[in-house]
Amino acid sequence: MTATAVDDRAVAPGRVPVSRGYRFELVKLVSQWRVRLLVLACWIAPAVFVLGVGQQSTLPTDTLFGRWMLATGWAAPLVTLGFAGTWALPLLTSVVAGDVFASEDRLGTWRHLLVAVRSPRRIFAAKALAGLTVILLLVAGLACSSAVGGLLAVGDRPLVGLDGHLLAPSDAAGKVFLAWACVLAPTLALAAIGLLGSIALGRSPMGLLLPALVALVMQLAQMLPLPVAVRLALPGYAFIAWNGLFTSPVQTGPLLIGTAVSLLWAALATALALLLFLRRDFTNPAYDGSGSRAVTAGLLPLAGLLALTVAVVAASTGSTGSGIRQDKVQRSLATAFAHLYRLQTEQLHRPAVTEAQLRASADCDKGGGRLSAQGPGNDWRCVVTWHLPGVKATGQAVYQLDFTADGRFVADGDGPKEVNGYFLVRTPTGDAPNPLWQFDGNVELLDTTLKG
Template sequence: MSAYPTGNGTLPIRSGAWTGAGRRSGTAIVLRWEVAKLAAQARSRFLLLACLIAPPIIVVIFKGQQPPKDTIYGRHIHDSGYAVPLLILAFAAQWVLPLLAALVAGDIFANEDQHGTWKTILTRSVSRAQIFWAKTLTAIVFNIAVFIVLAASTITASLLIVGTQPLPGLSGQLIASGAALKLVAASWATALPPILGFTALAILLSVTTRNPTVGVAAPVVLGFVMQLLSSIGGLNLARRVLLTTGFEAWHGLFTQHRFYGPLITSIAVSAGWAALCLAAAYFSLRRRDITGG
């Protein structure tokens, strides 16, 4: 028997020739350990708590201020609780969402380099591929959970504090409360593909730079650069392949005649970024010499 280290002991993994079922079992053990390790970190718990309690505070602040009329849905935040989560979504897309995507993903591999624990976890029964996919799935699932908590808290607080009045659409039409709730929830859901793209980008930087600071900060900086490029005229084709453009895909849901082209493009572009980044990260980890720790 060999083992996967836990810090408080070991998890047994059978050695020897591995069958397909054995490989899946080994990956599941590593995945359970990565989830447990992440759950034990105070940073993870504080992040989830911040996503839960920060939105109501922000909504209260918005309610007591003059509406930012030069921002999409800014002029309506005192008239409908459905406008507030859309305004927050627009602001969060600038740097908050890329940061949330990178906080765990940008550190989850580099942390092993920082503490010199690669040789410890790479036992003869746990392959690099199993560790890679376990860590990747852990980061993805955690980021989805964080985003759901943030979205739910924002929408709930907005409706409780401001109200459930009908929402004006981007074409001037009035959207009834029930329909507005579904559209607002769908709008937040459209941010998931680019968030997962930023998660994959953070994983790539975590693997290749071996530096947690770079893994967390670089995706945010790159997000700013993408937004700057998207604001430059004459770069329509380039703008479509930027991850940050997908954060605006929800606009098409609020017109009189809805259009889904930007959303479809966002899903395709985000999937492309995720596939390329994860493939590069995987092969980088496979080729790396970890004999030093």
Template sequence: MSATVDDRPEVHAALAATRGQAGLAAALRWETRKLRAQLRSRALLLGALLAPIAVVVVVSAQSRPPKDTLFGRFATENGFAMALLVLGFASQWLLPLVTAVVAGDIFASEDQHGTWKTVLTRSVSRSRLFWAKVLVALGFGLVALVVLAAATIATSALVVGRQPLTGLSGQVVEPHSALLLVAAAWATMVPPLVAFTCVALLFSVWSRNAAVGIAGPVVLGMVMQLVGGLGGIEAVRPLLLTTPFEAWHGLLASPRFTGPLLEGCTTSLVWSVVSLATAFLVLRHRDITGG
């Protein structure tokens, strides 16, 4: 008795979708395994865990608090202010680098090692491999952010204490509410962090060079920070990818305002979509016959 074959179009479409999902899952597992094997990524996560401990201990031991920074004057007396002080520094200089270390190298490494023809087999298409690398890079950036935030908040609370926090409007926030607000402030880093990851992916695809892929987003972030600090550019600041890093300020004011958060999410979304779309088109039309 012979088996019957269903030639209906919807059946073929379902089978093709199933094969596509399996191909993406396999590529995702492979990219995750490659990332876990890299000493650089493990060292970066370890640094995200240990660096906040060192910073909090050193700053809390200072006789003079850094009064010229936001929440700096309370940092040595209040653990929540210390966590926000570290957040302000990390958002300006550290987070773009943290995510670019992996995202800026994840495509360029295939060019440097000449492995494109090897990885682009019949079972893995360019689009599946592209999205697998994107998901792995985004996942790493988010994990690094969670580790950094958790280590900062926990260390600040243990070393400095959980006293009531004085907000930006002079209001006193009780410890439980302050903890939730500090955690929410760190959570607002997700949209711009995702956008910087996508920018790093674009640099990685376009340049085919890991150094450019990693340094490019960092330099871009520094330039945006400098431009954002200039006067008379109020119309330009909402378009800068570094502006959403400051959106958490509205959570610590009384009354709270979320306008900058919504604008920051929109800005981050635009940067993410444009960067990923451009990177995908560049990779799709790339000639890989040379390696």
């Protein structure tokens, strides 16, 4: 009897380590045809798109950095990043993280998995890590493919920043890949929400769609004239906060806040998903999620985190309005004009001039002076004034500005024609529109830097 008991204990298998479970879950994910198709698309489609744009006569000028796609190869990954943050990354997290647990419900394989692993915590860790690995592979594919496509189509040339200054190719390369690294934080937040939906809603299609729906709601919120504190407290803001990397000085405040908020959402959603997973009843093969539990253990804690972060951001930055004010607009436009005026001077082979010599300034109003000069809208009008060395007359140019709620604006030249009208200039890459005709700019929404 004793010998038999000892033998039974000797042959009793131990728990499967997380590393082994991770490899098993990773193989399961990669073996799915839709995941393989996504990996292939992310590593090929951006390069094909960029090479195709290089053969066209028109550019996606409605997209940030789209007007520079024929001037430098480093504009292509930024155009792809803008599209990815809006559509691709939310959909990718839905397909991968939103289905990683629900697939076991559809197949009815939970009992087999629990018998083999015998540890819900290890199962959760293995599945979460496998999903994270696939998502990182997809993001890396989008970044590398678009960068390679841009460099092959156009070349390694300087990039014009959002304040008009030129970034050397090496500097542009570093900031491009840093921008892609910055969007990993909100991607992790959506992935964690996907895990939470996959566990809380079971085989319901809503679990699969949850990250995409949450991302859509956050995008709609960013289009509304919300206070800055609310805007920055949403993890979706981190998908556009990388814009501040391409100004001088770099707008680090919104970027750091957006990243921190996204990581907080990722940590809380992952913890909630683990809590729900450990409390689940695996003896019921017909389990189809719990709507009430999804609300009490999922939605309410995230809503509480949102309220807390809004209060913290408002108290630490003092920013409560739209963040778009007359003084900021005038300063941003004058800076961009001065930098681009130097670029135009170089392209037209005129005597060189510095920003200090130009002493550019701007006078802006909104709605013809009938409205308060603040907030987004397409009714901003600005008059830029500058001086040339040895010339007594003062130069002036008129711009119409179209502001979005996230602080981005498009400046459209409205005369005089020889300064900011449409005409072609010869550049090392071929003929290009006058750089002062239309250009993108960015205003930092925060009124002050973070209080130390």
